[in-house]
Amino acid sequence: MPASNTPPERYADLVDPLGNDSELAQMVLRLDQALQPRPAPSEVHAAFAQVLQARIAAQTSQQQVESAAALSRRDVMKAAAASMAWLLALNHTGPEVAREFARFAEEGPMTGARLSNILQVERRRWNALLAEVGVERMEEPGVEGAWSVKELIAHLTWYERRIVESAQQIVNTGTDPTRVRSGLAALSMDERNEIIAAESRQRPLADVLAEADQVFSQLLGVIAACPDELLNNAAVLGLPDDIPPWMRVANNSYGHFREHEASIRAWLDRSSQPGERRD
Amino acid sequence: MPRNEQTNRNREQTAQHAAGSSGESNAVSDDAALMLAAQRDIALFEPLYARYVDRIYSYLRMRAGRDGADEAADLTQQVFLRALDALPRYQIRAGGSVAAWLFRIARNAATDWQRSQRRTVPWEAVPEDLHPCAEDSAESATLRRDEIAEVQRLLALLDATTREALILRFTAQLTLAEIGAVLGISEDAARKRITRALHTLKERYHAGI
Numbered sequence: 399m400p401a402s403n404t405p406p407e408r409y410a411d412l413v414d415p416l417g418n419d420s421e422l423a424q425m426v427l428r429l430d431q432a433l434q435p436r437p438a439p440s441e442v443h444a445a446f447a448q449v450l451q452a453r454i455a456a457q458t459s460q461q462q463v464e465s466a467a468a469l470s471r472r473d474v475m476k477a478a479a480a481s482m483a484w485l486l487a488l489n490h491t492g493p494e495v496a497r498e499f500a501r502f503a504e505e506g507p508m509t510g511a512r513l514s515n516i517l518q519v520e521r522r523r524w525n526a527l528l529a530e531v532g533v534e535r536m537e538e539p540g541v542e543g544a545w546s547v548k549e550l551i552a553h554l555t556w557y558e559r560r561i562v563e564s565a566q567q568i569v570n571t572g573t574d575p576t577r578v579r580s581g582l583a584a585l586s587m588d589e590r591n592e593i594i595a596a597e598s599r600q601r602p603l604a605d606v607l608a609e610a611d612q613v614f615s616q617l618l619g620v621i622a623a624c625p626d627e628l629l630n631n632a633a634v635l636g637l638p639d640d641i642p643p644w645m646r647v648a649n650n651s652y653g654h655f656r657e658h659e660a661s662i663r664a665w666l667d668r669s670s671q672p673g674e675r676r677d
Numbered sequence: 678m679p680r681n682e683q684t685n686r687n688r689e690q691t692a693q694h695a696a697g698s699s700g701e702s703n704a705v706s707d708d709a710a711l712m713l714a715a716q717r718d719i720a721l722f723e724p725l726y727a728r729y730v731d732r733i734y735s736y737l738r739m740r741a742g743r744d745g746a747d748e749a750a751d752l753t754q755q756v757f758l759r760a761l762d763a764l765p766r767y768q769i770r771a772g773g774s775v776a777a778w779l780f781r782i783a784r785n786a787a788t789d790w791q792r793s794q795r796r797t798v799p800w801e802a803v804p805e806d807l808h809p810c811a812e813d814s815a816e817s818a819t820l821r822r823d824e825i826a827e828v829q830r831l832l833a834l835l836d837a838t839t840r841e842a843l844i845l846r847f848t849a850q851l852t853l854a855e856i857g858a859v860l861g862i863s864e865d866a867a868r869k870r871i872t873r874a875l876h877t878l879k880e881r882y883h884a885g886i
Contacts, residue, residue: 411853412846412871425879432828433847438734438753439746445754446726453761454720518713525768611766618717 405430507630508644514621520652521614527659530666536603542661545595548606550658552598553591555610556582561650562613565620569628617651708775712767722764725775726757733757733783736849740787740841752790756783777858780849784859831878839874846871 405413405426413423502508502516528536528547536547545553560583582590598606621629629644708725715722733756738749759782767778832840838860845856857867 408850411868412875421883422875422879425875425882428824428828428882429843429847429875429878432825432832433739433844435732435735435848435850436738438730439750442730442734442750442753446730446757449754449758449761450720450723450726457719522769525770529768529770608766611768615716615765 507626508642509626510621510624510629513629513644513647514618516648517614517618517621517651520655524652524655524659527662531662533603533607541665542658547662548603549595549598550662551610552601552606553594554655554658555606555613556594557650557654558610558617559613561647562616562620565624565647566616569620569623617647621647709769709773712764712769712775716764716767719761719764722761729776729779730757732849733779736780736783736844737787739844739848740791748790752783752786755786759786774852774855774858776849776851777855780845780851780855780859827882828878831881834881835874835877839870842867842870843874 405423409426409430413419413426528551531547536551539546541547542550582593629647630642708728711721711725711728715725730753734749734753737752737756738746741749741752756779760779763782767775832843835843842856842860845851845859846853851859853867853871854864856871857864860867862870
C-alpha cells in the first residue's frame with residue numbers, strides 16, 4: 399500500500415526499539431495512512447474567527463476605557479508623590495534581592511516592559527516550585543509555622559493585590575485608596591497575616607490558586623499602563639533616592655515570594671528525608 | 678496602510694518573534710512562546726489555533742463516530758472556546774505541553790458530550806470523510822481503500838482505551854509523553870500500550886482475524 403516501506407521519522411520511537419520488524423513498520427505505515435488528520439470544515443474556522451474578533455474587541459475596549467480614565471503624566475506624578483509612601487512599611491527585601499535590585503538600578507532606568515519581563519520570569523520560577531510541591535500537598539500544615547503552602551499563596555496574593563489596587567488607582571485617577579488604611583490594612587502585620595491565613599483555610603485550593611493567577615495578570619496590566627518615569631523617579635514620589643517605585647513593586651511581588659520560597663524548599667527537603675511522615 | 682492591517686501585521690510579527698524559528702523539534706518551546714504571547718494579546722492565539730485545529734477536529738471526528746461530523750465540528754468550536762477561557766490561567770512550566778493541554782480539553786469535551794448522549798459511540802469504522810485524499814492512480818486508490826478498510830476492521834476489534842491511544846498518536850500526532858499526560862498515565866505506560874496494540878494489529882492482520 400504505501401509508496402515507501404519506511405515509516406516517517408516521527409514514529410522512530412515506536413519502530414526503532416523493535417529492530418528490523420518490517421511487518422510492524424508496515425502496520426505503522428497503514429495506521430499513519432488510515433488515521434492521518436484531515437482539514438477541519440470551513441464553518442469551524444468561520445465560527446472561531448467570529449469568537450476571536452469579539453474577544454479582541456472586548457480587550458481593546460477595556461484598554462480604551464482605562465486609557466480614557468488616566469490623568470496626565472504631571473497629575474499622576476503629583477498624586478503619586480503624596481500617596482505611595484505606605485509601601486515603605488512593607489519590608490520583604492532580603493540581602494539577595496537587595497543586591498539584585500541594586501544591579502538592576504545600575505543598568506539604567508527601569509522600563510515597564512523590562513519590569514514585566516522580570517516579574518514573569520520570577521513567576522515561572524515560583525510556579526515551578528509549586529509544581530514541585532504538587533496540588534495534593536498544598537494544604538499540608540507545617541510549611542512555615544503552622545501555615546500550609548495554600549495559606550502562603552493567599553498571604554502573598556493579598557500583598558500583591560494591595561500593590562495592584564494602589565497602582566491602578568494612582569495610574570487611573572491619581573488617588574491612592576490604600577493610603578488611608580482601613581480593614582485588614584489598619585491592623586498590625588501579625589494580626590493581618592493571621593486573619594488572611596485563617597480565611598484562606600476555609601477556601602478551596604482551586605480558588606486560592608485562581609486568585610493568585612488573576613492578581614498577577616492584573617499586576618502585569620497595571621505595569622504596562624504605568625509611565626516609565628513614574629517607575630523610576632523616587633524624588634517625585636517622595637521616596638528615598640535609592641528606592642525608585644519599581645523596587646517597591648518588585649519587592650512586594652517576587653521579593654516577597656522569594657522570602658517564603660526558602661521555607662517551602664526547607665519543608666520539601668525535610669519531608670523527603672527517610673522516615674519522614676507525609677500523612 | 679490601514680490601522681487594522683498594521684495591527685494585524687504587528688501581531689503576526691510579535692507571534693513569530695515569540696515563537697522563534699519553527700521546526701518540529703522546537704514545537705514545544707514554540708508553543709510555550711506562543712501561549713505567553715497570547716496571554717498578553719488574545720489575537721496572538723490565532724497561530725496556535727491554526728497549528729492544532731485540524732488535529733483537534735480529526736480526533737473529535739474519531740470520537741464522535743461514523744455519523745458525527747456535525748458533532749465533531751461543534752465540539753471543535755467548544756474546545757477552542759474553553760481554551761480561550763482558560764488561557765489566562767495556563768501556567769507555562771518546564772516539561773509542560775500546550776498540545777497535551779489542548780487535547781485534555783478536547784478529551785473532556787468529547788467525554789461530556791458522550792455522557793450527555795447517554796450512550797457509547799460505537800466504533801464502526803474510521804469516518805469516510807477522514808479517508809486520505811487519493812492523489813494516486815485509480816488502481817492504487819482502490820488498493821489504498823481496501824487496506825484502510827482492513828485497518829478499520831482491525832481497529833474496531835480493539836478496546837476503547839487502546840484505540841484512543843492510537844488515535845492520539847496517529848491522528849493527534851502527540852508524543853508518547855503528551856499521550857501520557859492526556860490519558861493520565863506515564864510516558865512508559867503510553868509506550869507499552871501503543872507497542873502492544875501494534876503487535877496485536879500486526880498479528881491479526883497476518884492471521885486474517
